[in-house]
Amino acid sequence: MVNAGSKKEQIEGYYLGIDPGRDKTGVALVDGNGTILAVQVLRTRSFSDNLLKFLFQNLQVNNAWGLRKKMRAVVMGDGTGSGEHRKWIEKALPGYTVHIVDEKFSTEEARDLYWELYPPKGWRRLIPLGLQTPPGPLDGYAAVVQVRRYLQQGK
Numbered sequence: 001m002v003n004a005g006s007k008k009e010q011i012e013g014y015y016l017g018i019d020p021g022r023d024k025t026g027v028a029l030v031d032g033n034g035t036i037l038a039v040q041v042l043r044t045r046s047f048s049d050n051l052l053k054f055l056f057q058n059l060q061v062n063n064a065w066g067l068r069k070k071m072r073a074v075v076m077g078d079g080t081g082s083g084e085h086r087k088w089i090e091k092a093l094p095g096y097t098v099h100i101v102d103e104k105f106s107t108e109e110a111r112d113l114y115w116e117l118y119p120p121k122g123w124r125r126l127i128p129l130g131l132q133t134p135p136g137p138l139d140g141y142a143a144v145v146q147v148r149r150y151l152q153q154g155k
Helices: 003-013 044-059 064-071 080-094 106-117 122-126 139-152
Strands: 014-019 024-031 036-045 071-077 100-101
Touching: 003 106, 014 139, 024 044, 024 139, 036 044, 036 139, 044 080, 064 071, 071 080, 071 139, 080 100, 100 139, 106 139
Parallel strands: 014 071, 071 100
Antiparallel strands: 014 024, 024 036
16 A cells, blocks of 8 residues: 555656647646646747646646646757747746757657557558558657656656
């Protein structure tokens, strides 16, 4: 019984993953086990406005104090626009350290993750995945990849 409690403490809380981009930015909420709570793609030009909406809605809180109880850290890829995104995040989420991870090949990993979560059905399952294109942008799943990389590094 004691181990279950300590394990809960170890994984309690969510990590905000961010895959920055010039036109669109992927965001994801992932727990300490790497389990996905929410994935979304935001327009970069309205990123700071929509980031808090994404967090409040998915964490079911309505203020910064609620976020403090449910969110552990912010993890962001080091790609295009990461410097500007970092400034926006520090302004929108003061007090959170932004952990930067290597973004190399994250889009390829995001594509694999998408097909793992949503395998093709019907006749599409006969076509090799390498020849198929996911129906939408993968930026949100790339944000999941950023968090999982961070967790694998041992925080």
